[in-house]
Amino acid sequence: xxxxxxxxxxxxxxxPGGFALKRPTTILEAVATAGGIREDASPEYTRVIRARHGxxxxxxxxxxxxxxxxxxxxxxxxxxxIIVRQTPSxxxxxxxxxxxxxxxxxxxxxxxx
Numbered sequence: 834x835x836x837x838x839x840x841x842x843x844x845x846x847x848x849p850g851g852f853a854l855k856r857p858t859t860i861l862e863a864v865a866t867a868g869g870i871r872e873d874a875s876p877e878y879t880r881v882i883r884a885r886h887g888x889x890x891x892x893x894x895x896x897x898x899x900x901x902x903x904x905x906x907x908x909x910x911x912x913x914x915i916i917v918r919q920t921p922s923x924x925x926x927x928x929x930x931x932x933x934x935x936x937x938x939x940x941x942x943x944x945x946x
Contacts, residue, residue, distance in 0.1 A: 858908065
């Protein structure tokens with residue numbers, strides 16, 4: 834039996850890594866396979882890196898817009914790399930919260946940011 838091709842999910846997801854592409858898989862299914870996004874992730878700041886014709890292509894993806902059907906939930910391909918990133922402002926607030934928690938022993942959630 835031939836080995837299944839893979840896709841990769843990295844960045845701010847619960848379980849980053851490589852996963853077998855055993856059947857047609859949408860980008861939302863792929864992110865879910867990696868355990869979903871972390872609280873400090875910026876779903877609108879996601880990229881898919883795809884090799885085409887010997888060149889790498891970066892596709893901007895907004896996972897929130899896909900979830901509400903405002904952007905296509907397209908199929909990922911073999912060796913696609915999904916990178917869930919964080920906007921600079923969200924990173925600032927996350928780092929600030931972690932520092933605050935470290936100093937004062939209490940923190941806050943980024944859920945409302």
